[in-house]
Amino acid sequence: MERPSCRRRRPALSCIDCRRRKIKCDRTEPCAHCVASGSQCTYKVYNDPPVAGVLSGPDSLQSPSSPSVSLASGPVQSQQLKVTRPVPGPDIRGHLHFRPNAGVQSTDRHVLGSNDSQPTDTIPSTSAELHGLLRRIEKLEESSLSAKVEGLTETGRSILTGMRGSEVMLKKTRMANWSDWMSNAPEFDPVMACHVNAFVRDGEASSDEAELKATWVEMKELLQKCKNVAKSIKKARPSRGFSTREMPLAPPAREVADAMVALYFQYFESAHRILHVPTFWTEYQIYWDSPATVSAGVRIKILLVIAVGFGMSSGQVVDDAFSDMVHQWIYTAQNWLSGPLEKDRVNINGIQVHCLTILARQIFCVGGDLVWMSMGSLVHRAMQIGLHRDPKYLPTSSLLQAEIRRRLWATILDMVVQTSLDSAMPPRISFDEFDTEAPANINDHEIDDSTELLPVRPRSTFTSTSIQLILYDNLRLRLRVLRLINGLHSELYYPDVLTLSSEITDAYRTCNKFLDENANFGATSFHKCLLEFLLRRFLLPLHCPFASKARTNQLFYYSRKVSLDTAMAMACPEPDEQFSRLLSISGGLFREGMRCALTVITFELISQAEIQHLDGTLERNSQSREILKEVVRNRMAIALERIRQGETNIKAHPYLAMILAWVEALETDSPHQLKIAKSARDSLELCHGLLQARIESSTIPCPDHHSDMPPGTYAGYGEYDIDLDLDLDMDLDFFLPQAETY
Numbered sequence: 001m002e003r004p005s006c007r008r009r010r011p012a013l014s015c016i017d018c019r020r021r022k023i024k025c026d027r028t029e030p031c032a033h034c035v036a037s038g039s040q041c042t043y044k045v046y047n048d049p050p051v052a053g054v055l056s057g058p059d060s061l062q063s064p065s066s067p068s069v070s071l072a073s074g075p076v077q078s079q080q081l082k083v084t085r086p087v088p089g090p091d092i093r094g095h096l097h098f099r100p101n102a103g104v105q106s107t108d109r110h111v112l113g114s115n116d117s118q119p120t121d122t123i124p125s126t127s128a129e130l131h132g133l134l135r136r137i138e139k140l141e142e143s144s145l146s147a148k149v150e151g152l153t154e155t156g157r158s159i160l161t162g163m164r165g166s167e168v169m170l171k172k173t174r175m176a177n178w179s180d181w182m183s184n185a186p187e188f189d190p191v192m193a194c195h196v197n198a199f200v201r202d203g204e205a206s207s208d209e210a211e212l213k214a215t216w217v218e219m220k221e222l223l224q225k226c227k228n229v230a231k232s233i234k235k236a237r238p239s240r241g242f243s244t245r246e247m248p249l250a251p252p253a254r255e256v257a258d259a260m261v262a263l264y265f266q267y268f269e270s271a272h273r274i275l276h277v278p279t280f281w282t283e284y285q286i287y288w289d290s291p292a293t294v295s296a297g298v299r300i301k302i303l304l305v306i307a308v309g310f311g312m313s314s315g316q317v318v319d320d321a322f323s324d325m326v327h328q329w330i331y332t333a334q335n336w337l338s339g340p341l342e343k344d345r346v347n348i349n350g351i352q353v354h355c356l357t358i359l360a361r362q363i364f365c366v367g368g369d370l371v372w373m374s375m376g377s378l379v380h381r382a383m384q385i386g387l388h389r390d391p392k393y394l395p396t397s398s399l400l401q402a403e404i405r406r407r408l409w410a411t412i413l414d415m416v417v418q419t420s421l422d423s424a425m426p427p428r429i430s431f432d433e434f435d436t437e438a439p440a441n442i443n444d445h446e447i448d449d450s451t452e453l454l455p456v457r458p459r460s461t462f463t464s465t466s467i468q469l470i471l472y473d474n475l476r477l478r479l480r481v482l483r484l485i486n487g488l489h490s491e492l493y494y495p496d497v498l499t500l501s502s503e504i505t506d507a508y509r510t511c512n513k514f515l516d517e518n519a520n521f522g523a524t525s526f527h528k529c530l531l532e533f534l535l536r537r538f539l540l541p542l543h544c545p546f547a548s549k550a551r552t553n554q555l556f557y558y559s560r561k562v563s564l565d566t567a568m569a570m571a572c573p574e575p576d577e578q579f580s581r582l583l584s585i586s587g588g589l590f591r592e593g594m595r596c597a598l599t600v601i602t603f604e605l606i607s608q609a610e611i612q613h614l615d616g617t618l619e620r621n622s623q624s625r626e627i628l629k630e631v632v633r634n635r636m637a638i639a640l641e642r643i644r645q646g647e648t649n650i651k652a653h654p655y656l657a658m659i660l661a662w663v664e665a666l667e668t669d670s671p672h673q674l675k676i677a678k679s680a681r682d683s684l685e686l687c688h689g690l691l692q693a694r695i696e697s698s699t700i701p702c703p704d705h706h707s708d709m710p711p712g713t714y715a716g717y718g719e720y721d722i723d724l725d726l727d728l729d730m731d732l733d734f735f736l737p738q739a740e741t742y
Contacts, residue, residue, distance in 0.1 A: 011045045185548045187606040191658045194676045199223060215677040222684035229691040230648040249299060249332065251306065252322060254288065260309030267312050267526055267578055270467045271534070272414070273407035274355045276400065277444040277464075280305070297349045300336055303329045304356035311363040311585060312578050323646065330366050333357045346381060348401075351408055354378045358415060362588025365647065371588055372423040375416050379429060382412050388434035399451045406439040407465070410472045414534075417478045420486065421538065422592040427482045438472050439465050462518035467527055470514070471534065474507045478538055485541050494556075497542050501562060504542075508535045529579040532569060537593045539566045544600060551607060560604070567600035571631050584638050585645060595652075598635055601628055602659045609666040618667055629663065632656050643690040650687040657683040 017039050018025035025031050030041030198216040251257050261284065265277060287294045287302050294302075307326040337345060337354055344350065358378065362368045382388065387409040391402030413429065420427040441457045443464045457463060481500055484492050511531050515523040539562055546559035570593060573579060583590055605628040612618045612625075639653040661679035665672035 012043075015041050015043050017041065185603055187603055187610065190662050190672055190676060191655070194658060194673065194680060198677065198680070209674065212674050212677060215674065215681055219677065219681050219684060222681065222688055226650055226684060226688050226691055229688065229695055230650075233646075233648055233691070233695050249303065249329070251303060252325075256322075257306050260306040260313065262309070263312040264305050264309035268308055268359065270464065270527060271471065271530055272355065272359060272411045273439065273465060273468045274352050274359075274411055275305070276404055276447075278448060279400075295344070295349075296336065297344060297353055300329070300333045301349065301353050301356060304333055304353065304360055307360050308356065308363060311360075311582065314581075326360075327364060327366065330357065330360050330364060333360070334366075346385060348385070348404060348408070351378070351382055351385070351387070351412075354381065355408070355411055355415070362590065363582070363586045365585075365587030365591070365649075368587030368589075368591060369422065371415075372419040372425050375412075375419050376428060378412060379416060382409060383434075387412070388436055390436045392437075398449060399454060400447050400449050403440055403442075403447060403454075406436055407468065409434070409436045410439055410468055413475055414468075414471050417475065417482060418534065418589045420482050421478075421541065422589050424486055424541075426486050426488075427479060430479070431476065438469060441465055441469060460514075462514075462521040462523055464522075466514075466518075466523075467531065470511050470531060474504075474511075474535060477503055477507060478535075481538050481542060494546065497546065497559070501539055501542055504535060504538055508532060511535065525574050525576040526579050529573040529576050532573065533590075533593060536566050536569060537596070539563070540596050540600065544596075547600070548603070551611075563600045564604050567597035567604075568631070570594065570597040571601060571635065584641060594635070598632070598652075598656070601631055602656070604628060605632065605659065605663055609663045613666045613669070622667075625663070629660065632660060640686070640690065643687060644694065646694060648691065650684070650691070653687055654680045654683040 012019065013027055014025035015027075015031050015034060017034055017037075018031060021033070023033060025033065034041035194216075198219040252260075269275060269277070283294070283298050284302055287299065291299070307329050310322070310326055333353060334357055337350070337357060339345060345353075355378070358371050358374055360366070361371060361374075386394065387405055391397045391405050394402075397405070416427050416429050419425075440454050441459055441461065441463050442455055446455055459466075459469065477500070481504070484490050484496065484500070508531070512528065515528045515531070543559035543563045543566075546556040547563040550556040550560035573583075583594060605625060608621075608625055608628070609618070612621050636653055636656045639650075639656070643650060643653075657679040658676045661676045662672055665675045
């Protein structure tokens with residue numbers, strides 16, 4: 001039987017008396033007929049109580065300035081109703097938000113960055129127009145309850161409400177980032193409890209087990225030993241005081257330098273276009289032929305290229321002494337950039353040195369988590385010399401200089417969005433603030449100082465600029481993500497997350513297809529892994545808040561799956577020796593990206609173990625857990641290797657060891673507190689031995705405060721004369737819910 005169509009009710013615009021007399025009402029206040037007859041003029045829009053004549057004029061409900069009702073976009077209709085007035089009027093100001101409140105059991109209805117919506121009955125109804133409209137909305141809400149999916153309008157970010165409100169969470173004086181917030185999930189409670197009992201309460205927590213208390217005490221002592229050794233290692237670093245000690249600026253042997261420069265251009269310059277290859281090789285040859293004629297800026301630029309290339313070497317070409325020298329070059333470059341009001345820093349060469357320094361700092365963990373602050377200085381310098389304006393507005397600029405400026409600006413923009421994601425800070429740049437066009441899709445050898453016409457190549461042709469153009473094409477999308485997840489007053493709805501997630505996935509698949517098609521024209525597996533890492537990592541902060549709630553709200557299971565797939569892709573990329581080494585030694589965006597991925601993987605590992613333990617299916621469904629456990633073990637081995645190579649941050653290995661111990665306790669149905677504590681103690685003991693061996697074999701000399709730096713360097717009171725390794729503190733607190741509260 002066909003369901004009869006519902007008749008749509010129209011609002012009654014005439015007054016009650018004119019409707020009763022069946023005469024045309026002029027809808028004034030009062031109307032002419034009521035004035036002539038001396039009767040009271042009243043209006044009733046629907047079945048509401050009669051209201052004295054307050055309609056403002058003819059067709060007021062259908063006029064262009066009247067409010068319009070719209071449903072929030074998304075896969076499920078009627079989730080949120082918005083009343084908007086395109087032309088501001090006296091009755092409704094701005095826009096009002098209404099949410100269904102009848103028959104809904106969900107308790108988490110708030111929106112990121114906004115206050116809880118006021119009930120509809122608290123909104124003043126000063127006119128029949130508004131009152132009737134509210135009644136209409138309530139009826140629409142009631143009719144939509146049967147089709148509404150409960151909870152889909154949740155933001156999934158209730159853990160961030162304190163950060164958006166009166167409380168601000170700080171971690172080592174800095175804002176906590178996304179992996180810290182993800183670690184607030186209750187699945188990590190046993191691990192966090194072990195940390196608190198051992199390091200915060202000094203083993204004074206109530207416990208009847210003497211062995212457990214003794215283990216906590218051992219953990220505390222071992223952690224302090226690790227701190228003492230790490231401080232001894234870091235005392236020799238140039239940033240540990242106002243040192244003016246002379247920095248070694250001598251390059252390595254020519255054959256070693258040539259190999260390192262070749263590695264840099266083979267891998268890093270493809271995505272971060274900082275240099276023009278033929279121009280650099282010319283400067284490089286002059287540097288070796290007559291080093292006295294080369295300026296300090298060019299000399300530092302060449303040494304930084306050698307240093308970054310060293311990050312891709314196998315480690316067998318040079319010894320540990322060269323690795324220590326690389327760190328000295330980075331500090332020298334940072335001091336050179338912080339020189340007071342030196343004009344030779346504010347030019348293209350200075351911008352190139354700045355970009356290379358930030359890249360080297362992230363690769364060699366020299367304050368890699370603080371580069372967002374340094375990016376602010378870099379953006380200001382770049383805009384000061386006009387990189388944010390397209391070179392076509394600079395008539396004196398040659399085609400070569402124009403392309404170098406466009407490439408540098410595109411590189412800076414990409415660094416800005418990457419560091420903004422790592423620090424959970426606003427990107428501080430928008431497309432309204434620059435008009436620089438994208439770089440041309442050409443190879444470096446096709447342009448020089450004498451070029452008067454650039455070759456035109458389609459985007460489908462792979463060139464030395466193709467990787468940068470791919471990142472540039474997706475820049476606007478990534479900025480949208482950052483503004484939603486990092487904006488102080490942004491409103492993020494789950495349909496928005498699904499839309500952005502789909503766009504990021506499509507962008508990555510398009511890039512992946514392009515690289516596969518050009519595998520024979522220069523695209524390598526390293527390019528593929530790097531692009532996947534730089535693009536797909538934006539999915540984690542979008543989905544992780546929802547994934548953490550998927551266990552109690554199955555509507556968010558898709559976010560849980562996307563988060564896990566992305567994390568596994570980042571932790572286990574396509575086999576490539578150079579990219580694996582980059583992930584093994586690097587800090588900055590590479591370490592932060594891996595940390596976020598490991599947080600998702602360990603969360604999933606614990607969740608699966610707990611659910612299967614409750615269901616009694618641990619033995620039958622162990623395959624997926626074993627895959628996750630193998631990833632965790634591999635990262636533990638990498639954490640130990642990082643310590644052997646000079647890393648002083650030991651918190652990753654004990655954290656992963658405690659996670660594995662907690663999962664194994666669930667699998668064997670055994671007491672977990674002692675097992676977790678013992679695993680942390682053994683891990684700290686192993687890390688302490690590696691740190692002690694490192695300081696015994698270190699070749700870094702102690703600081704000398706009575707010697708001078710070479711010309712062009714300065715270690716004064718500049719922006720960067722600070723401790724660049726604040727992130728290397730030994731406390732295992734990156735998964736604690738709160739460090740400081742203001």
